[in-house]
Amino acid sequence: MIRYALLITVLAVSTIACAEERLVLQQALRRLSGEEAFLREKYTPEIIHQLDNTSYTKKTYKNLLKRRYESINEARKIITERLRHLPPESERDSVEQKVVYLDPGHGGSDPGAAIIDPAKKDNDTTAYLITENTVNLAIARLVKRNLENCGIMVILSRDSEQTTLSLDTRSALCRAINPDIAVSIHLNSSEFAFPIFDQPDTALPELNYTRVYVWGPSERDLLYPMYWYIHERLQNSHAYEESVKLADMISRALKAELDVDFVLSSELEQKLASVKQRRTALWKEKNPSTPVAPPEEEPKIPAEIIQRNRDASRQYEESIAPYKGISGKDLHMARETLDVPAVLVEAVFLSCPDEQNRLLYEDRTECIADGITRGILNYFENNSKQ
Template sequence: MAAAAVTVTTPQGAQEVFARGDLLDALAVLRLAGVDVQFAAAAGSYNASAGDHQVQFTPGGSLAVVDGRLTRLPGPLRQLEGHVVCAPATAAVLLAPFGWTLSGSDASLELAHASAGEQIEVSVVRAPTGTTLVVRGTKQRPQVAATRGAVALLFATPVTLAKPIAPEAELLGGDLRGTTLTLRLAPGAEVANTYPLDDPPRFVVRLGTAAPVAAVAAPRAGPLVVLDPGHGGGDQGAKGPGSELEKDITLAVARATAAQLQAAGVNTRLTRDGDDTVSLTDRTALANRLQATVFVSIHANASLARGAHGAETYYMSADASDAQAAQSAARENASASPDTVQLILWDLAHVANLNNSARLARSIQERLNELQGIKDRGIRQAPFVVLTGATMPAALVEVGFLSNPDEAARLALPDTQQQIAAALAAAIVAYLHEPTPTPATSPAGTPTP
């Protein structure tokens, strides 16, 4: 690569782009592809967007949030002489969601539209446990946008349909336009969760039945809060001496909190509204897609010390603040893959909204402290996978210890669940009404738009 510039050939012609050694200007290459790039001063990160796709990244980091999902980059981005630079392989990953490729030698690179790639086929699989829509032939994990009566899958690179989508059961039909596959659903059907599978590669959309509580996802007008009832489906979480299940308690508390927030005029969405299996990364991915204002994950704790009791609130950290925090994170991260856990061990200087997450956690803990019989265990930090990649203030609350017989019995009571919900709702409303601190300044050499 040339000492001061590299030639990048585009459909519009050749362009010279700033380069140093084997690094080139990432922002310039993105803009050559027609991608809008803006600097978010409060988060200290860049937001690249085009069409329905969005990529967020931070100079000094080797992770990016691609369409709501945390992604490891081939190499880090750096600030250099007023430019944000990276290796061509890293730039290629940033370009891929927008349908572009970057290839070539060190002296000359080619920026081109991605060619027609995977050929996909959609089928319906019905089973006693429910109906799934299976998209076969893709290794991609598309962005999912669910609306009433339809679900749109937004692929990062082009795909083609092997054959037309025929109506069957809950699937009324579908069409592919560009990189967006839209599947039309029968009345009453909605997306419960989505996940990729390998061998052979496919993407699965599991359907459920619309429930009345889903009304909390009202049309957006003002702040949107996403509540995450921990665990669910085959992952029951902690279990109390009286067979109290964490997954049931968290769902009850989340539903009650959602109802109280909605009554206060705050739009609310649940990551699950039934006994569903939802991956840890899918939970924050949903919040990111909805551009939520706040994300709160609700859990119940467990400890080898049967006398441990009380509530505690966490926000994101690469390192646990103490041994108890480390144990809580290890337990809640148990359902994540080792690769996913490794993704969260990153420099906290590059975590957006960290200060606001601390304010949110403090507001929650203060309200929980006011509840009779709940011991103040304080605000803590720990590397929870479910908080990884959240692009909004996020906190995880442990409402009590199911390993404590007395507390477990109390947490299973509807009255207690309502009290906790009232405290959580009051805390979130108080946080939303707090004045926002003055944003941080731009990194050195970076102009603020």
């Protein structure tokens, strides 16, 4: 009787969870339609022509909006397909769970950072020992399991190693789902971990730290199409402020879980400086007559625009200055989520041999997932107290 009652309880919880996920996805389809209608009304062909004629960069509204409409259509197909695999609809008019959007970076034709298996032939570039794509997805699945065990709904951007998704589609899915938070999961890699010209002193393979990113546009970035609109929108919401809080919680949890610092030690900083100096000298020695292309002529930008963008960029820098584990960068998944608090995690460096061994032969994937999970739970717990 107890076992039967437990089964009924599990089935009931599962039914509620599926019903809430169905509702979230149905709402997502409506948001996609709403976003498309808003963009078409706001950016008419005449407005697009006017904006692009007065642009200070080569990036255009025309191309940006073309990609945006394509990504909306792709997101619509993905959500419709996921709805098709959910159980039949049941009565549910509100979502009571927290919703987290997890985006395992790369996938499909894009392996991300990859380490070639030394046992394979030198010219066999598909013989990877380990790829970021695979590890990112494994981490995301573990975080999903952990959070769902805590009663949190988790929606993945992809749940297959074979799935190739553009950044525009990933962000379109996020905006449509409108989760409480969004976390993109990545592993870092450094060109300085690998030698050039077969010279060992041009590499620092032990380079390794953990870092979480929020949007941090430079003054030039803010000249790009829609960037100033995104900046103004963030000023009128708490999304960026919440992104910083979330990044801080996750970075601190990862540091504790992985025993990896936020920054390089002073010794490694000195070694890295030496490696960079050696690489520069060696490159000049091997390529003494490499022609330097003349700089492209920059458009004349009004002084008030330059100052406006400089002040805005400094504002982002100052907001994260107190947090050692956070960096600001113009990353798509930290920018295009708009009103959703969003961060991008670079847990460790895949280019570090020690991390490769831990990921292959130890429980490093679980540790990374536990750190991200703990950071997310700490964020929700902290917000519930406010």
